[in-house]
Amino acid sequence: MxxxxxxxxxxxxxxxxxxxxxxxxxxxxxxxxxxxxxxxxxxxxxxxxxxxxxxxxxxSTKLVGLVVRDIADPYFSTIARGVQRGLGDSGTQLLLASTDSEPEREIEAVRSFMSQRTDAIILSGSRGLSEDAALLRLIGSYQENGGQVIVIGQPLASTGGIQIDNETTSENLAEELIRSGHRRFVVLAGDENLLTSRDRAQGFLRKLKRTGLSAVGVVHGAFSREGAYMAMSDFLRGRKSEEDAQQLCVFCVSDVMALGAIRAIRESGLRVPEDIAVVGFDDIPTLEDVTPGISTARLPLEEIGRWAGEMVLSHGEARKTVVAGTPVLRESTKLHAGNQ
Missing domain, CATH: 1.10.260.40 (lambda repressor-like DNA-binding domains)
Incomplete structure (x- = not known):
């Protein structure tokens, strides 16, 4: 052989x-x-x-390919800006491909970047519960021919990159919410087949269990703003009374999902945070323009992108950096007299 x-x-x-x-x-x-x-x-x-x-x-072509799930999502656009910062004045050009959450389009993007002889490919976005054999074969071939692969999010075999510690971050976020007085939680858990949404939901639920609490509900749906809007709307319709929906804290596994949940809550005639508290995850720049301010877990998104760009330029051994987020409580989870 x-x-x-x-x-x-x-x-x-x-x-x-x-x-x-x-x-x-x-x-x-x-x-x-x-x-x-x-x-x-x-x-x-x-x-x-x-x-x-x-x-x-x-x-060397001085080209780097970046594959993201959805360029319209501020999470990914912020990371892309960070990658550009990391590449700096090296003369390296950044090529961008968006998969629109379709795994086959990720493979197409990698093939395209390989055909353009990019020096490196950066993959950013949640992976499925099982690794894609076709993608791994492509990456292996690319690396054997000298290409560098960096992953942002969850690691892949034989690649370096930045791993997000979603479970620990969610546990810490749950701890802060409990410490602030919240006791009744609903989890909008997103797509249960995505590692990011699964890990964030599991970390949050694990902390509740360790504290002697349990979620009032765990609702799955699309890992998107519209998916959260539909999941929250369905949950509210299923409550026995308006009072039954109050005094809840809704944890959404991303900030864009939190925005969708808030829309559904308001359309149902309830208020945030007076009736229902809402918390997200990521701390995307969009939150700066939202009222009330949304509680979240802050990830250094632009810095993560910058680190990936610097890894490309360093040409060193494939290394992994683990990043955890920081809980940030704002007005959307503030307890008022009527919901304590």
């Missing part, structure tokens, strides 16, 4: 991209200790570099 670059990378304990940079003659050299380890693994296994891969690795 032919020895592949993947085998060398595994033997040396490095990423495919790093092994490729060492053996295929890239100008982007890892540290000497890492390079020596890769060469030793190649010699031990009897691996011989592919001439075509060597040519590709030595070339």
């Amino acid at each position: 032919a020895i592949r670059l993947t085998d060398v990378a595994n033997e040396a304990g490095v990423s495919l991209a790093t092994a490729s940079r060492v053996l295929n003659g890239s100008a982007r050299k890892p540290a000497a200790e890492i390079s020596d380890r890769v060469r030793a693994a190649a010699e031990k296994l009897g691996y011989f570099p592919n001439a075509q891969a060597q040519a590709l690795a030595r070339a």
